[in-house]
Amino acid sequence: MTPSDRRYALTELADLAGVTPRTVRYYQTQGLLASPGVPGPGAKYDDHDLARLRLIRRLQRDHLPLAEIRRRLGELDDDEIGRLVDDSTMAASPPTDSALEYVQRILSPGHRVAEARPALMRQVTASPASPSSAALPAAPPSVERSQWERIDLTPDIELHVRRPLTRLQSRQVDRLVSIARDLLEEDPS
Numbered sequence: 001m002t003p004s005d006r007r008y009a010l011t012e013l014a015d016l017a018g019v020t021p022r023t024v025r026y027y028q029t030q031g032l033l034a035s036p037g038v039p040g041p042g043a044k045y046d047d048h049d050l051a052r053l054r055l056i057r058r059l060q061r062d063h064l065p066l067a068e069i070r071r072r073l074g075e076l077d078d079d080e081i082g083r084l085v086d087d088s089t090m091a092a093s094p095p096t097d098s099a100l101e102y103v104q105r106i107l108s109p110g111h112r113v114a115e116a117r118p119a120l121m122r123q124v125t126a127s128p129a130s131p132s133s134a135a136l137p138a139a140p141p142s143v144e145r146s147q148w149e150r151i152d153l154t155p156d157i158e159l160h161v162r163r164p165l166t167r168l169q170s171r172q173v174d175r176l177v178s179i180a181r182d183l184l185e186e187d188p189s
Contacts (some may be wrong), residue, residue, distance in 0.1 A: 007044040014157075015113035024053065032056055032070055048078040051085045067156035153180050 014021045027033040033052055037044040052073065059069045059085065073081070151159040161173055 006047060008046070008050065009041075010043055010045070013045040013050060013053065016050055018052060018057060027053070027056060030066055032066065032073060047084070051078070051082045054085045065156055072172065109141050151177055153177070154184050157184060 008016065010021045010024060014024050017024075024033065028035050033049060033056070036045055036049075038044070042171075047162055055073070059072065064072075076084070088164075146162050146164065149161045149163050151161060153159060159173075159177065165173065
């Protein structure tokens with residue numbers, strides 16, 4: 001990628017990278033993207049920031065956690081990031097597997113977590129006709145105001161939940177958090 005003198009406002013940068021301005025700010029707080037230096041509406045970003053955002057998105061499509069992405073980006077300079085973004089492999093189509101298929105692959109035989117958590121595999125792959133999932137509403141309740149809650153599962157993994165939820169959804173989120181924490185606290189050996 002050849003750097004230009006082009007400068008982008010936050011919304012323009014976000015649009016070009018296919019993310020929201022909120023995501024750009026989140027990446028800054030997580031150390032994935034440098035702050036532009038000038039706070040507020042006068043903040044401008046350059047092609048290096050755009051390339052970095054595009055690489056982050058590509059690595060996320062490959063299911064890498066943010067901690068691993070941060071580590072990898074720390075080993076690269078702006079020119080290397082630009083070359084990776086320009087590389088034809090970056091234009092490859094996104095993975096065809098869904099989140100469920102990814103979890104199934106991780107929990108499949110041969111993966112070290114699979115033997116320890118067959119019950120979790122059954123819970124994740126429960127059919128839509130099962131009693132526990134049949135009670136789920138098709139859409140979240142319609143409310144004028146909502147608030148996102150961040151639930152830390154480990155220092156590098158978090159779950160985002162939009163509140164308010166129904167009583168049933170709250171119980172299901174509590175159960176999900178419990179299962180996820182159990183899974184993440186397991187000894188990998």
